[in-house]
Amino acid sequence: MFGISTFALSIWLLKWFPVRIVDRFLLFVSRIIIGDTSRLGLHRPKQGxxxxxSIYGKTPVLDVGTLAKIRxxxxxxxxxxKKLACNSVEFVDGRIENFDAIILATGYRSNVPTWLKDINLFSEKDGLxxxxxxxxxxxxxxxxxxGFSKRGxxxxxxxxxxxxEDIASQWNSYGRCEFLQGQNIGIDS
Structure with a gap:
């Protein structure tokens, strides 16, 4: 913000103000700089x-060009x-889209076993x-x-x-068309 590291600014402000006031300031300034992201489908949490x-161990995401690409x-x-199929995704609004690959960013705590029933890869105990x-x-x-290794x-x-390397190996051994026909992969933008 204003050419200053947000983290450094936060630490400096915390010397004089409580967390809630610093959070309100950061949210206010980011709304001025970034705008209302809910219009883009990105809803902000209520907490700063x-x-x-401090409560959840979640670090705020810094924009490095994503908002411009969305805009x-x-x-x-x-x-x-709502539902994943072989080569399509159904969303809660009823829309169905086809994708070549699906990449899900599930966050810091894995809830994968609640929606992916693959007992061979993930533990139902901790989602890892x-x-x-x-x-x-x-x-x-x-x-x-x-990203589940807890090794940063x-x-x-x-x-x-x-x-x-695994995907490249399969791509090179089967050829592009055969590889894509044999995979259930897609991209979630």
Whole structure:
């Protein structure tokens, strides 16, 4: 904000003001700078970023160009997913869309077992892959798990590299058309 790190600004403001006031200031300024994101389908939480971090351990997401891509139409925001099928997604508003790949960002705590019934990859106890790092990234039928290793960006990078190499290997051995026909994959913008 204003060329200053939001984190540094928050820490500086916390020297003189309580968390709620600093949060209100950060939310006010971000609304002026970014605008009303609910018009784009992005609804903000009621709590401020510092309160979210202290209560839930969630870190606010910083925009690095995503909002501009959403505003331009390069990225689309969809409502909640009602149902996934082989190559399509049904949303709660009744719309059905087809995708080549689906990538779900599930957040810091995994709720995957509540909606994905793949008992071979994820533990129903904690929602994490049953196999531990570095083996927990690959499931059956084109299902991959990235970012569940609890090893930060390095662990996520290792898993993402394994997934990319696996997909490239299949792509190269089958050819593009055969690979896409044999996969149940899609992208969720």
């Amino acid at each position: 970023p510092l309160e979210l971090k 331009s139409g390069d990225l689309k925001v969809y409502p909640k997913i 892959p049953k196999k531990k790092f570095p083996e927990g990234w690959k499931g059956d039928q084109g299902l991959f798990a990235v 960006l390095l662990g996520t990078s290792v898993e993402a590299t394994c997934v990319a």
